Amino acid sequence: MAKWGMVFDLRRCIGCNACAVACKQENSLPNGVFFTKTLSEEVGEYPHATRTYIPTICNHCEDAPCERVCPTGATWTRADGIVMVDRDKCIGCGSCIVACPYDQRTRLEPEMLQQGLFGNGRLTPFEEQGLTRFTVGTVVKCTFCHERVDAGQEPACVATCPTEARIFGDLDDAQSRVRQLIQEHRARQPLADKNTNPRVFYID
């Protein structure tokens, strides 16, 4: 069984946020909800200033604190390492949100599903069909596009990235590209001191 993981190559990321747009489209995400974001920061001072980009996503941690604190078992981990949320079990208590060190979970408030992407209270046909997959008051997060992965495809953000800054693959396969990149570049995990053992790695 594969153990899915992702590598972010910070040298390649150009901060276009095409990943965030592809994710919103693939998952029909409501207004204000993002499963992935590419953050930016300015480093240095003029004339030696530059801007760097930090893609962020659910890290599908091996020791996921969100799963541990969930009082209903709504958060669970698949055999392939993808951390999921069962919307039929979630009670929206928010324990997982305050337990996630990466702030990668969102509780769906009613207005998120009502105001529409244009913010005028009217839903487009695309939204009407897409929002049926969500339940108000429950928590949502990235699932590595598990339907695509199950069908042998890459997550939408990875497939869309124009610079191949996102690499997806099997962490248990020594020949996989993610595994080789992690070994070659001494990849680092985000907030490693939190001891969650994320399955997302950064190289720079």
Place this chain on the structure above:
Amino acid sequence: MMASNVPIAGDDFRVGFRMQKAWGVHMATAFFFGEAGAGLYFVSQFFDFVTGMTVGLLMVLFGKAGGHLLHLGQPLRGWRALTKVRSSWVSRGLLAIVVFAVAGALHLLDVRSPFLPGAVSELVSAVALLACFVIMVYQGFAMSHSSAITLWNTGLMPIASLIYALLNGVLLTLVLGFNTPFLAADGEAVRLLQAAAIALMLLGLVTVLSMLHGARYGSEAGRAAVGLLLRGRFARWFIPLVIGLGFVVSALMMALAPRQFAWMLAVSGAQLAGYYAFRVLMFKAGAYDPVTGSAPRFRR
């Protein structure tokens, strides 16, 4: 630039601290009633003070449970939170509330008109007291379990919960029992409760300051959170209400207070206001560390 200069990013696509917004006023209200009610029941049971036990039980049943129901995104499914007692403090807390509701109600009925056999009566009383104790501390464990938020991630959080619960219990017992035969006839008990209240206020003050001290040096997010509480946008509430009114003023008032109902009411009001502010502000000031372990800024 040092990491401490990283801004609070809000929802922007920027590197920075992010404030937790999942737990807010409803949750703080539930915590408030949970610890105040359980504390009142706990202290009252030691004195067999039925009014105190009844009010405490009602505070937990309606105040705490009501706050949680208002907070939940799917309140009708709330019963599901009983299913992960092995790993979730929220689950353990709900179990304690259910046990407390049943055992506490049975115990109160039994005190008013005894109907349980002696051994069973004592067992029910002990179970109610145990469940009550769990309610007094589990909220602290639920918060301290979150390694994501340095301000909360301290072993002092459950201790603060326990101290606040006992303090609330002592003060509410003094107020509710003031003109009743229970305290009017027992001057020694009043002096004991007053001394306990002052001791708990001092202990609470040291515990809260120690939590801030630990968070200040725990991580960048902890430093940012403490900065918000002591110098930033929450300082105008935290310092006068939590520290001033909740501990210093109420301790002085209690030490100097004549034995009058109005004074007890004023001390309790001051302390409870400080405690509610503590609960709200601890939620509002909770900050996540930036996910920037790989950012160039942090390599230097």
